[in-house]
Amino acid sequence: MSFKIFSLQLTGKIKSVAAIEQKRKQLADDYAEFLKTESSEELKSFLELEKYVNSAEFSSKKKETEGLSFKGSEEEKQLKEFQRLQKSARIKNYFKVAGSSDLLRYEKDKESKKLADFYALEDYVKEGDFEKDKREIKGQIFKGSAEEKHLKEFNRLEKSAAIKAFLELDGSAKLEKHKAFENSEKLKRFTELQTAAESDREKKKEFKNLRKDAEIKEYFRFEKSKKLKLFHEISGSHNLARYNELKASTNEEAFKQKVAYLKDKKKFEKSEAYKKYSEYKKLASDGVVVFVLKYEKSKLYKNYLDVKESFDLKRHNELETLIKSDEYKQKKTWLEDKKRWEKTDDFKKYQDYQNDKKKPEFVKFFKYNKSNDFDFFKNWDLVFEDSFSATKPEDEKWYTTIPAATKSGVKNFAMPGDLSIFTDGANLKTGQKLAIQVKKENKKGMVWQMPAGFVPAEFEYTSGIISTGDKFTLQDGIVEAKIKFDPVKQVASSFYLSAGNNVPRVNLVEMGPNNILGIYTLNGSAKIASEGLEINNLKKGEYIFTLQKSGANFTWKINELEVLQLTNSELNKPLELNASSMVVQPLAGSSAVFEIEWIKCYRKK
Template sequence: MSFRIFSLQLMGKIKPVEKIELQRKNLLDDYQEFTHVENSDELREFLELEKHIQSADFNAVKKEIQQLRFKGSKEEGVLKEFEQLKKSSGIKKYFKLEGSAELKRFETIKESDKLTEYKQLKEFVENGEFRTVKEEMLRSVFKGSEEQQREKEYNSLNKKPGIKVYYELFESELLKKHEAVSHSEKLKKYFELRDLSVKDKDKKREFGELKNDSEIKSYLKFDRSKKLKLYKETADSYHLKKHQELKTEVESDDFRKRVEYLKDKKKFEKTEAFKKKTRLKELSASDDIKFYLKFEKSSLLDNYLKVSESAELKRYVELKDLVSSEDFLKRKAYLDDPKKWEKSEEYATEQNYFEMKKRPHLVKYFKYKGTDAFDFFRQWTVSFEDDFNSKKLDTEKWSTVSAEAEKTLGQNYALPGDLHLFTDGKNITTEGKLVIETRKENTNGMVWKMPAGFVPAGFEYTSGLVSTSKSFWQQDGIFEAKIKFNPVKETVSSLALKGEKASPGVYLLEMGLKNRLGIATVNATGKLEMNGLDVSNLKKGAWYIFTCEKSGSAFTWKINDVEVLKLEDHSVGFPLQIFLSTIVTDQITPSKLPVRFQTEWVRCYKKNA
């Protein structure tokens, strides 16, 4: 009986296997979660967020936001400037007029045709053009005019005797007849006979007749008259030419109209200038023009025009737009808000950081980060495992025939003195755990006897074995299994790590006649010797995890993760297979049958390079 096992159990060091497995499961779950978190975008986001939250820039922004107030702010200065401008006399008067009915009327009249006409007429009347026209009209009278002089000269010429005679005779019948006689043969004959010394009676008589002819007498009388003489004198005279010239002019329609115009005392009233002056008076008397002229000179309009182009108004409008803008009002409300920090994006970012910081998987991540809690998972890799959950034994992993039997007979055989025969898997069951069942039943098999070799024999008991001889060998690493500690002293149930030979062997557990773990060797007499630890004090019927870690010649055994034994042994320097079996050493009390060697799982680890 081992005092070490006793004391460990007494002090509660060896915890129940359920607790150990739960701890292992939780640690594995935590490791898997840790690995997932470590490679997650969420962690990267959190670390970036943490760096940002803890940065000097973030804290400066936080401090700045928390210290922001409307009082004393740039925005308050802008609002005060606007209020001062709003109270300005010029600005107030400007907006009193801006948009008023009076200003609208003024602007309407200003753009009207009526005002344009008024201004044009006023300029016409006042710029001298009207006066020029009027004075010209006053000067345009008949008396003393050129027309009067022409008419007077014309009338004077009309009174001259030569002019009178000329127009009396010109183209008259008398003159025409005189001209006709002057070219007649009769008159020609008369002058021929008169100028001859006629002695011829006939010619005298003819001359006498011609001399007494009425036409010739009339001709000679008219030809010697003063009237004809005056006519001829006048016909080529200057006076006649001048008279004819004046006659054409004076008797023309244009001249008569001009004279009529010059004699007209109402001619100015008929001028366009007079009409314009009259229209100007009409417009000047209209309500619109009188309003316009009065309003144009008002101090209110004068102020309006001065302010409209001023920098003061420009600034007022600029500030009004600014202080009434949605952005300014939001900014003012923001500065007045005592909860502005809590409403900021930075606060939301900070709260997001705090929320993430409380997330269980992140809390757990930082709990483990930098610790050696997961060193096992980082340093070791599962190299072999079986939880026996299949309905049948996994023959890819396990063999039910020993390696020696495979090489020789091809089936399990017994040695002299054995009370049992290992069947070829008939005594093996799974479904949640591996059970090697030892039964009392007669069976036949083969026994190895020298020098005969394999000979048939009968057996009272059957049992079973499993090994990884065909699938798994490992020299160094961790080997462990969860086994129900239920020793039956007439049997030996064991989980051993063996090489090609039966000895030496590393035992995770041997229970039955003796309950122990360690390294077993066969001495010179063929007896099995165990260098190890007695574990008889373990609770019968309880499950335990038996572990052996091998590193070169160093061996460490653990029960439920509590170290119970350390050994140095240089004899086990070769690859090992896993071997589980139950042998019968004595007649088994019937009440103990069948004997069940139960293993819930087997697991091996190999250290990472």
């Protein structure tokens, strides 16, 4: 009686097959999913995202973003600067003018002809030219002028006796008569008689008569006159030439106009200078000119000009453009947003990371990633498997004869004392599991007897066997099978590994008269010696029996719980798989069944 098995079952350390298979299936499914996830682009992207959200860069960005505030920011400084400039009297007054109707009128009127004429006249009036012209015009008077002098000189000459005599006689009939008589025969005779001798009475008498002649008397009277004397004196003189010159010049229209101009007491009011001055005064009171002059002298306009090109206005406009921009508004809103971090791309990445981390495939991946749960899958290859789903044992996997018979080329045979004979697959049932059936039926067969060899015999029972023979052997590795543990005392049902002979062998499990895990060998008396663990106390039911072979070392497990370790150098060789049932005592009934649901073998990678 094995107290060990009893204790293990009592303490619940031997788990149920259903739980193990469910766990194994789940683990296999998880491993397949793990591998799929491991090679997926989604995991690659997730790992990159994980690396980023756990990086110093991400942490720094988060800290920086959460530490942002509008207060104290460059944007707040810009807004405050703008507001200060906006409240500035200079800036406010500038905008009162900029674009106003008065400014538009001023800009238009200052280019008008009226204003241009006004400025030209203002320059004339205020820059001294007007006063100069005024003084010059008013300074032009008749008294003391050249014209007055000329007129006075002319009048003086005209009033002189000589000029009067000349004017009276020049070209006169009297003078012409006088000149004509001067060349007359009468005067010539008178002159001749005048010098005649006193003795010549006739001539003297003639002389006296002629001296009384009216023409002669008139001639000499005129000849001796002061007028004629003055006439002769003035004729060809400078005074006469000057008189004629002055008479000609003073009689010219220009001279007369000049004299009239010099004598005109309102000549200034008639001058071009006065006309310009009057036009200037008129324009100075014109609505356009008055508005322009008043406007450009106004404090508002002067402020407008001062501010127009100022740094403050330029800065104000720059800041206004900036503050009204969508970019600034968005930045300000961003800085004022207490939840700005939640609106960043990085936060979205973090959220994506958190959400992705919860994805079942990723949860499962990271559950197993650093665990050793998949070590078996990673370290072992499945090299043999049969779940017996085919309608009969698959030929490429199994022989249905005992290994010795397979090698000898004969049909199944029995050993002396055996109550059953193996059929060639007739007692094997597959489809969902392997059932090796023991039947109570008469069957002829062969028995191996020394020294006769194979001898015909009658058997009361038939049974079955499967063996991988040379189709599959396990040097080192794991073999396990799901077997129904339901011992029938009269039937030895075994799953074992051997090297072509019945003994020595490794029993994965044997049940019947002996319920044991262990190794059978032949002792010195050629009798079977058993070494292992009795499992008589094992409850009936399905179990997964596992045997791991590593050279000469063997380890057994029941439902993944290690229960036995043995060493046997004789079995340190490739071993084939075998399963069979043998009747060792007459059955109480007509049949017994040895059920194996599946078999799997693994080899270390």
